[in-house]
Amino acid sequence: AHGVIDRAPTAHPEADAAASFVTPLPTPRDGLLSRLSLIEEAHESLDAQYYLWGADAVGYLLLHRLVEAADRGVAVRLLVDDLGLGRRSRWVAALCRHPSIEIRIFNRWRHRGGLIAQSVEGVMRFARLDHRMHNKLMIADSGRVVAGGRNIADEHYGLRRSYNLVDADWLIEGEAVADLTDVFERYWQSRAAAPGRPLSGSIAARTLDDARRHLRDELARRSSTLSGILGERAAWAERIGHARHWVDRGGIRVVSDAPTVEPGGERTAVIEGLHRRIERARHDVVAVTPFFVPAEEDVAWYRTLVARGVRVRVLTNSLASNPGTVSNSGLDGLRAAVVAAGVELHELRSDAEAKPEWETRPGGGRFLGLHAKLYVVDGEAMVLGSVNLDPRSKYVNTELAVLVEDRALAEGASDRIDPLCDPANSWRVDLDRRGRVVWTSDAGGRHRQPARSVLQRGADRLMAHLPLHDYI
Numbered sequence: 468a469h470g471v472i473d474r475a476p477t478a479h480p481e482a483d484a485a486a487s488f489v490t491p492l493p494t495p496r497d498g499l500l501s502r503l504s505l506i507e508e509a510h511e512s513l514d515a516q517y518y519l520w521g522a523d524a525v526g527y528l529l530l531h532r533l534v535e536a537a538d539r540g541v542a543v544r545l546l547v548d549d550l551g552l553g554r555r556s557r558w559v560a561a562l563c564r565h566p567s568i569e570i571r572i573f574n575r576w577r578h579r580g581g582l583i584a585q586s587v588e589g590v591m592r593f594a595r596l597d598h599r600m601h602n603k604l605m606i607a608d609s610g611r612v613v614a615g616g617r618n619i620a621d622e623h624y625g626l627r628r629s630y631n632l633v634d635a636d637w638l639i640e641g642e643a644v645a646d647l648t649d650v651f652e653r654y655w656q657s658r659a660a661a662p663g664r665p666l667s668g669s670i671a672a673r674t675l676d677d678a679r680r681h682l683r684d685e686l687a688r689r690s691s692t693l694s695g696i697l698g699e700r701a702a703w704a705e706r707i708g709h710a711r712h713w714v715d716r717g718g719i720r721v722v723s724d725a726p727t728v729e730p731g732g733e734r735t736a737v738i739e740g741l742h743r744r745i746e747r748a749r750h751d752v753v754a755v756t757p758f759f760v761p762a763e764e765d766v767a768w769y770r771t772l773v774a775r776g777v778r779v780r781v782l783t784n785s786l787a788s789n790p791g792t793v794s795n796s797g798l799d800g801l802r803a804a805v806v807a808a809g810v811e812l813h814e815l816r817s818d819a820e821a822k823p824e825w826e827t828r829p830g831g832g833r834f835l836g837l838h839a840k841l842y843v844v845d846g847e848a849m850v851l852g853s854v855n856l857d858p859r860s861k862y863v864n865t866e867l868a869v870l871v872e873d874r875a876l877a878e879g880a881s882d883r884i885d886p887l888c889d890p891a892n893s894w895r896v897d898l899d900r901r902g903r904v905v906w907t908s909d910a911g912g913r914h915r916q917p918a919r920s921v922l923q924r925g926a927d928r929l930m931a932h933l934p935l936h937d938y939i
Contacts, residue, residue, distance in 0.1 A: 486641055486642060486713055486714060486715055486716050486718075487639060487640060487641035487642045487643045487644075487713075487714045487718065487719050488639070488640040488641050488711050488712065488713055488714070489637055489638070489639055489640075489711075489712050489714055489719070489871060489873070489876055490637065490638040490639075490640075490707060490710050490711045490712065491635070491637055491710055491712075491876070491879060491880070491883075492613065492615070492635065492636040492637060492638055492707070493635050493883055494824070494825075495623070495624040495625030495626070495631070495634070495825055495826075495827045496624075496625070496696055496699060496703065496827060497636070497703070497707065498613075498615075498617045498623060498624055498634065498635075498636050499525060499624040499696060499827075500696070500699065500700060500703045500704075500707075501613050501636065501638050501707070502529060502605055502613055503528075503529070503532060503700065504700075504704065505605055505606075505607035505611055505613060506529065506532045506533060506535075506536050506607070507532065507536075508607065509536055509541050509607040509608055510541065510608055511541060511542065511608050511609075512541060512542045512543075512544075512606075512607070512608055512609060513533060513536055513541055513542070513543045513544070513605070513606070513607055513608075514544045514545075514546075514604070514605070514606040514648070514651050514655075515533070515543075515544070515545050515546070515604065515605045515606070516546045516547075516600070516602050516603070516604040516605075516650075516651050516654060516655075517546075517547050517548070517602075517603055517604075517618055517619050518547075518548045518550070518599065518600060518601045518602065518603060518618055518853070519547075519548070519550070519551070519618035519619065519620055520545075520547050520552075520618070520619040520620075521618070521619060521620030521621060522555065522685075523620060523621045523626075523627075523689070524621050524626055524686075524689035524692040524693050525619055525620060525621050525623070525624050525626060526619050526620060526621075527682055527685045527686045527689065528686060528689075528693055529619055530562075530682060531682045531683070531686050533545065533568070534562070534565065534568070534678075534679065534682065537565050537567035537568045538567075540567060541567065542567055542569075543565075543567055543568045543569070544568075544569045544570075544571075544651075544655060545568070545569070545570045545571070546570075546571050546572075546573060546600075546651070546654055546655055546660055547570070547571075547572060547573065548572075548573045548574065548599050548600040548601075549572045549573060549574055549575040549576055550599055552572060553576055553579045556579045556666040557666075557673040558673060558678050558681060559572070559663040559666055560663060560664055560665070560666045560673065561673035561674060561675055561677055561678035562663075562675070562678050563662070563663050563664035564664070564674070564675040564678075565675055569662075569663075570662075570663035570664075571655060571660040571661060571662055571663060572660070572661050572662075572663050572666070573599075573600040573654070573659055573660055573661075573726075574595070574596065574598055574599065574600065574659050575661045575666075576588060576596065577592075579666060597863055597938065598727075598863060598864065598865075599859075599863070599864050599865070600654065600659075600726070600864070600865045601853045601854075601859075601860070601864040601865060601866050601867075602650070602654070602723070602853055602865060602866065602867040603615065603616065603617060603618060603852075603853050603867070604647060604650070604651055604867065606644070606647065606648055606651060609644060609645075609648050610640065610644055611638065611639070611640050611644065612638070612639045612640075612643075612644050612647045612648075613636050613637070613638055613639075614636065614637060614639060614647060614851070614852065614867070614869055615634070615635050615636030615637055615839075615840075615851055615852065615853075616634045616635055616636065616838055616839050616840045616841075616851075616852070616853060617634045617635075617636050617838075621692075622790075622832070622836075622838075623838065624696075624827060625825050625826045625827030625828060625831070626692055626693075626696075626827050626828045627828075627832050628828070628832055628833075629832050629833055629834075630790055630832040630833060630834045630835065630836055631822075631825050631826050631827075631831060631832045631835060631836070632757075632790075632825065632835075632836045632837065632838040632839075633815065633821075633825050633835065633836070633837045633838065633839050633887065634825075634838045634839045635839040635841060635851070635883075637851055637869070638707075639719070639869070641714075642716060642719065643719040643721060643869070646719075646720075646721035647721055647869075650721065650723045650867060653723070653725075653726065654726050654865075657726035657727070658726075658727075659726045659727060660726070692828060695827070695828075695829070696827050712873070712875060712876055714871060714872075714873050714876070718871065718872045718873055719869060719870065719871050719872075720869070720870040720872075721867075721868075721869055721870075722736060722737050722740040722741075722867075722868045722869075722870065723736065723737065723865070723866070723867045723868070724736050724737050724864075724865040724866050724867075725865070726865060734861050734862065735860065735861060735862065735864075735865070735866060737852070737854045737860070737866040737867065737868045738854065738860055738861045738866070740850075740868060740870065741842060741850055741854060741868060742768075744842075744844055744848060744850060744870060745772070745842065745844060746772075747844070748772065748777045748844045748845055749777070749845050750776065750777060750778065750845055751777065751778045751780075751843075751844070751845055751846060752772065752777055752778070752779045752780070752842070752843070752844055752845075753780045753782075753841075753842070753843040753881060753884055754779070754780070754781045754782070754841075754842050754856060755781075755782045755783075755837070755839050755840065755841040755842070755884055755887075756781070756782075756783055756840055756842075756855045756856045756857075757783060757784050757789075757794075757836070757837040757838045757839070757840070757855065758783070758784075758794045758797075758855040758856070758857040758859070758860075758939070759781060759783035759784075759798055759855070759856050759857065760794060760797030760798055760856070760857035760858055760936065760939050761798070761801050761805060761856065762801075762858070762936075763801070763804075765856070766801060766804045766805055766808050767808075769805065769808045769809065769810050770808040770809060773808060773809030773810070774809075778811070779809065779810045779811065780810070780811040780813065780888065781805075781810055781811070781812050781813065781856075782813045782814075782815065782837070782884065782887055782888055782893065783798070783812070783813070783814055783815070783837065784814060784815055784836060784837045785814035785815055785816065785817065785893075785894055785906075785916065785917050786814075786916050786917060786918045786919075786923065786924065786927055787816070787817040787818075787834065787916075787917040787918050787919050787923075788814070788815040788816065788817040788819075788834060788835060788836045788837060789836060790836050792923055792926045792927050792930060793930050793935065793939055794857065794939050795927055796927050796928075796930035796931040796933075796935070796939070797857065797858075797935070797936050797939040799927065799931040800931060800936075802896065802904055803898060803902065803903075803904050806896055806897060806898050806904070807898060807902075811895075812895070812896040813887075813888045813893040813894065813895055813896070814893055814894045814896060814906065814916075814917075815835065815836070815837045815887065815892065815893050815894075816835070816891075816892055816893055816894060816908060816910075816917070817834035817835055817836070817917070817919060818834065818835070819835050819887070819891065819892040819893065820889075820891035820892055821835075821886065821887060821891075821892050822834075822835040834919060840852060840853060840854055840855055841880060841884070843877050843880050843881050843884070844877070845877075846874065846877050846878050846881055847872065847873075847874045847877050848870065848871065848872045848873070848877055849870075849871050849873075849876060849877045849880050850868050850869070850870050850871075851868070851869050851871065852866065852867045852868035852869055853866050853867050853868070854866040854867075854868050857939055858936065858937045858938065858939060859938070859939065862937070863938070890907070890908045890909040891908070891909050893908065894906040894907060894908045894917060895907045895908065899914075904916075
């Protein structure tokens with residue numbers, strides 16, 4: 468499964484039946500239209516597994532289309548992490564009344580409403596509730612899969628008013644789909660996946676007809692947000708078909724964590740698999756991770772890679788581009804050590820020149836952030852999925868990764884990453900002669916890290932002094 472695959476020809480009439488096809492979905496439009504395509508073209512089954520399903524334009528659109536698929540007889544199964552889902556328990560239970568829809572909730576909270584009750588539960592059951600399902604999958608007819616970094620929320624598809632995210636997915640067909648389907652089944656059948664139908668006795672509170680009306684009303688309220696992109700479906704299908712790339716048998720390997728990860732235990736299977744592939748690098752590693760929170764042992768590991776001649780480049784969020792300040796604070800204490808170890812560190816600019824490329828809504832959001840998770844090794848292999856380089860991915864959350872050994876796809880991924888490291892799009896982090904951290908871009912150099920406001924910078928300084936590193 469780890470052999471290097473050379474670039475395949477464009478047409479493959481003689482391709483092994485066990486081969487796979489991979490289609491990059493790098494833009495926000497690609498991410499949304501690919502999911503709509505899977506749902507609209509499904510005949511028998513649709514399985515979706517997500518960490519976050521937002522109550523916004525994209526969330527309501529895709530849920531409405533899933534209900535329409537169920538109406539035409541497609542068996543729909545939806546597995547969603549329970550973080551932030553509590554207030555929608557009534558609607559989850561109502562949708563479960565559809566004969567073709569099943570919804571399960573991963574690691575559910577016992578208390579579905581009330582801030583005080585949930586706060587008490589959060590304290591009493593913290594170790595259990597801190598374990599979240601970070602996986603992201605949508606599978607149609609057990610034959611096509613969209614996998615990658617995008618959750619179901621407006622900011623992943625260029626449609627949020629406040630900010631939007633650099634993110635990426637891939638459409639996978641063929642041999643590897645069976646392994647991804649197995650991942651879904653393993654989670655679906657796990658004890659951590661609770662049926663959504665009996666949530667808080669809410670079936671009596673909302674009927675299926677209520678849920679249908681709710682979806683239609685919420686979608687109508689957001690019609691202006693979606694009108695532009697929905698008109699691109701036909702043109703997109705023709706364009707994306709030319710990006711379909713053949714990967715020979717064995718060129719794709721799926722790695723996933725068990726549904727039950729023991730907090731504070733050994734490193735997760737996905738992190739171990741990622742590290743093993745990076746350790747085999749001969750000359751170049753590119754890591755794109757929005758949450759880069761290294762430990763001292765990680766710094767030593769990077770130093771070892773660099774010492775044997777491997778160029779290590781990391782693209783992550785700056786404080787200014789980070790929607791959640793807390794994850795940036797985890798890097799503050801070791802940023803200088805990472806750079807001193809020889810890592811070429813780039814932090815995305817919130818005002819990047821490439822910002823319009825990640826905005827689907829006219830006018831876009833106020834700032835740009837990074838959410839893609841992608842690792843390219845020697846320009847011949849890439850690891851894609853949900854995994855970050857932070858303690859949550861290492862020890863706490865469940866993750867999913869797809870290792871693709873294919874030079875053309877890896878080089879294509881690098882070609883999309885490289886411009887984001889340009890001075891117009893990111894800050895290069897270095898050390899000056901006195902060993903102080905300096906951020907440099909085409910906007911100049913500075914010793915104070917870029918931030919969106921004085922308040923954000925202050926919050927970052929506060930969080931950097933709190934004992935939060937292992938939970939970020």
